[in-house]
Amino acid sequence: MTTPAIKICGINTPTALDATIAARADYAGLVFFPRSPRNVSLNDAAILGSQAKGRIGTVGLFVDADDSLIAEAVAAASLTVLQLHGTEPPDRAAHLRSRFGLPVWKAVSVAGTQDLARAASYRGAADLVLFDAKTPPGTLPGGMGLSFDWSLLNNWSGGVNWGLAGGLSARNVVNALQTTRASLVDTSSGVETAPGVKDPDMIAAFCAAVRGA
Numbered sequence: 001m002t003t004p005a006i007k008i009c010g011i012n013t014p015t016a017l018d019a020t021i022a023a024r025a026d027y028a029g030l031v032f033f034p035r036s037p038r039n040v041s042l043n044d045a046a047i048l049g050s051q052a053k054g055r056i057g058t059v060g061l062f063v064d065a066d067d068s069l070i071a072e073a074v075a076a077a078s079l080t081v082l083q084l085h086g087t088e089p090p091d092r093a094a095h096l097r098s099r100f101g102l103p104v105w106k107a108v109s110v111a112g113t114q115d116l117a118r119a120a121s122y123r124g125a126a127d128l129v130l131f132d133a134k135t136p137p138g139t140l141p142g143g144m145g146l147s148f149d150w151s152l153l154n155n156w157s158g159g160v161n162w163g164l165a166g167g168l169s170a171r172n173v174v175n176a177l178q179t180t181r182a183s184l185v186d187t188s189s190g191v192e193t194a195p196g197v198k199d200p201d202m203i204a205a206f207c208a209a210v211r212g213a
């Protein structure tokens, strides 16, 4: 199996970023969503962005954000990818890709096969669809450590690159990869000791498990 790309999301301290780079992850995710326990200020994002520059890709995670927040975050952290984790439709993804000249990843929450058809509608508008679990109403739209039935993705071909997120950890990522053959895996709470508190050993174990799969 080709080694999938690895994203560790919710990086909010220089120590966590160092651990992510040392573990040879491909992307570090910075969350720009005030309701999240992993939210970073623009000042912190600038510090993390300069630490990351040339060493690891930086993915800005946004939830139905307006262009001005995205512009400030891109400028502060020199983001290399935009991840949209809200209800952004395909034309919004396409607009942001063209406005900022950056790859756009669109999270699509999955509970059943109808969601896979929704994912296919991002063909040509997003560079990658990130399948994640549906979260309960009134909670965060991601970062909850919830997974979905990975077998739904068997033989999925919506004509757009895709990755897998939702409840991944060192313990289950090998099984997830064997089931789905995802080309990218993304984790946040699976490498934490508490919401927003990353653990360097868990980050290293996750990356080692992906490479051993």
Ligand SMILES: O=C(O)c1ccccc1N[C@@H]1O[C@H](COP(=O)(O)O)[C@@H](O)[C@H]1O
Residues within 6 Å of the ligand: 009, 010, 029, 031, 033, 036, 037, 038, 061, 063, 085, 132, 140, 141, 142, 143, 144, 145, 146, 165, 166, 167, 168, 186, 187, 188, 189, 190
């Ligand atoms: O991490 C968050 O706080 C978050 C907030 C709002 C939307 C998405 C968020 N996280 C993303 O959700 C998936 C799955 O996370 P987990 O591994 O199940 O904790 C992942 O892409 C996170 O980056």
